[in-house]
Amino acid sequence: MTAVDLGLPSLGGLDLVPTDDAPQKAKDFKSDQEVRWCPGCGDYVVLNAMQSFLPSLGLKRENIVFISGIGCSSRFPYYMNTYGMHSIHGRAPAIATGLAVSRPDLSVWVVTGDGDALSIGGNHLIHALRRNVNLKILLFNNRIYGLTKGQYSPTSETGKLTKSTPMGSLDHPFNPLSLAIGAEATFVARTLDNDRAQLTSILTAAAQHRGSALVEIYQNCPIFNDGAFDVLKEPGEKEQRLIPLEEGKPIRFGPESEFGVVRTDFGGFEVAKVSEVGEDRVVVHDPTINDPSYAFALSRLSTQDLAHTVTGVYRNVQRPTYDDQARQQVAAAAETKPPNLQALLNGNDTWTVG
């Protein structure tokens, strides 16, 4: 077996997508469908943020596609005045892969949830990430099954009392970002539904990344899991718990920035009081570190009890994308051997009668 090195991508995430010179507004991205999420659902915030953010990309609207699976958040495509497909449970990354491979001129977004992406569709998610298909995957994590009315999900905290677990859930939850980084995703980020500024800046970075981008969005489900992320939103609490990442800056947090992230003896990260360990030991964030252990160690700081939660862009590295390479092979094959159907059908061994 010989491998062909196709080099690193020289393109940005949107470089092959045609742009629109006419100025766009958020309302251009609103479809005529009535939005039917429950009042107060975190999905509204993300939808609004997306509709407000897309004009900044200046892409032709018809070259944007949203593909979703099944779940509350997967209704998203219906509300976007772009192309869209509301597909089947868990399979959106697979369908989006086929579309992205065959259509380099499209900006393809996958909208999924914790059940859709991590339970029934777990396989497709990790494979899309490892292949590094040029897809932007938005994972709405509300730590519950909303559409089926309140069963625990693969991100629910252990011991959760739900309709299907009256004595408490037994499953250990996924840390979605650890999973994505384990699959060697090239772009991994987390944000909260209420942090519009961070959400928008992450969406921008994800869109411009060439390759798979996984963006986890903590999203409140007021009906079945209300307040799941309140501790990350309440003043006084959130400062103790949220660890925001900024490229090139020391990773510090706390009401007075008194905490910092430092290396442990085992190569992982832990939280320490900067005054006790000294400023020099605080890790300076670099999402471009190729070795996934760095981002993985960051992801381990987030625990299921939300004692700490790291937000921002964990990882943003370059690796050849599956779809670019697939197209390159097709183009190279056509160049070295122009298609000749009759020659193919004839093959090498023919005989003629009459």
Added chain:
Amino acid sequence: MRERDHQSMSTSVNGGGRATQVTKLDRVVIRFAGDSGDGMQLTGDRFTSEAAAFGNDLATLPNFPAEIRAPAGTLPGVSSFQIHFADYDILTPGDRPDVLVAMNPAALKANIGELPVGGMLIVNTDEFSKRNLTKVGYDADPLEDDSLSNFQVHRVAMATLTQGALADTGLSKKDAERCKNMFALGLLSWMYHRPSEGTERFLREKFARKPDIAEANILAFRAGWNYGETTEAFAVTYEVPPAEFPPGTYRQITGNAALAYGIVAAGQCSKLPVLLGAYPITPASDILHELSKHKNFGITTVQAEDEIAGIGAALGASYGGSLGVTTTSGPGIALKSETIGLAVMAELPLLIIDVQRGGPSTGLPTKTEQADLLLAMFGRNGESPVPIVAPNSPGDCFDAVIDATRIALKYRTPVMLLSDGAIANGSEPWLIPRAENLPDLSVTFASEPNALDGSDEHWPYVRDTETLAREWAIPGTPGLQHRIGGLEKADGKGSISYDPDNHDRMVRLRQAKIDGIDVPDLVVEDPSGDARVLVLGWGSSYGPIGAGCRRVRAEGMAIAQAHLRHLNPFPANLGEVLNRYDRVVVPEMNMGQLALLLRGKYLVDVRSYTKVAGLPFKAEELQHVFTEHVEGVRA
């Protein structure tokens, strides 16, 4: 016993100077059998190419274990390849071998039961050690006692003779021994007056990087040839003259290769890029292998993480305006069902190829069966009609793909193509189509808003009044932004709709679209015009059914044959055809799935004949079944 039975004899002098008698035959069935490691498939393939080059009609049946290397020398490890070649058009790989080549005791034991009395047996004696005999349960050496006295037995020490012939090559004894299959091929090629240049050229190409191995194989091949020519062991050689074919250029082709070429051609005829999403599965993987070699035709092959992702990628590509294709076998269809349902709902073109194998579950991966018909027909939740197309022979796979693609593109629907293991690996001469004569399958994508209320919107579920197909508006088309998906949609506009009347209407529209697909009328073959019994089949049983009917007719009885290419929708004249006959017999390699459909739809009490043995029907077996029915109607 034979489809036709006549032979003539003449005596001639062979090149070796020894007088051998030459017997002219119209047809011969040879089965090469050995251990999985003995290269029997390659040997069979080569003999097939020789027969094709010589101009015989032919049909082949490879038969091999699912394990890559079952324990050497055991019964489960036996691999065989049967070829039927003739001077007239034949329909099957033959019921039973006239000649059995057995490379070891296991191959002998597994196959001798099918050699008719008087048949020729050529045995490689080198493998008949006590240990190997015991391994397969022979208490005594069958070559020593009289248990083979009903056959013409030729004992040949193939391994020893091959090693002797290769003594000067410097090859290790083990490597030399591995060439014994080419010795066998050489011997049989001599015996049947086959051309040998092709095989020598093939070996040189196959082992281009290892010229010493190429030479060794060629030496072994020649040694086998010379062994036949110079020893006194074989008094008779045989000639099977070329068959008469309609004029044209021919090649030999397997079903899987024909499917792959069909997909390439479908892409060219429709001027669409092709995306194949597939997961490796026996016996369909060769289609993926073959297509991945033809990327120059604008073909992308995605080897997906599982069956579901395979069809998902294909559907995603179809949504984007490619010809999406997925290939698999029964267990894969089970996994793909939900996505097929989505394609039905989204009304997007998609080609789904099921190379059926023995089931249920993992079943018999390398054996054939026709038991996925009802799965294809009904194997989804809800009312989810899917057109079904079935090829009837290896070469016919090409035409079936073109036809299935035509339906998928014209009616915007997933189409199921049902091949099977016998067609997939079997081969036959194929009249190569002229590329310029292939149909134009080009499509028109939507470019203008089509809203029925006159607005400037695209309504995804507005239908063509004739075909009931919706428009194919692909992403990237300005102004036609729309959303589709698995939820029920309002007729026309395509918004989500839970309205009861709308759902009822949409279910009926989807059904009416499939029911209205234009498929040609069923053609009945009844040479005498007097038949009162009709045999109706589908898929790969075409050959055995045809051969069975010929035999019945040769006995002076009338019988009609018809074969369904389209199983959904059925041809419009099918009901009328069924009612024309006193009795309709339906042979199937399942428990009567087509029979069930026919009874349900046409209220005709068809007679089902079923066998689910993992092997094609035999012509003789069907002859008896058909004869009974013909006599039953007379009585």
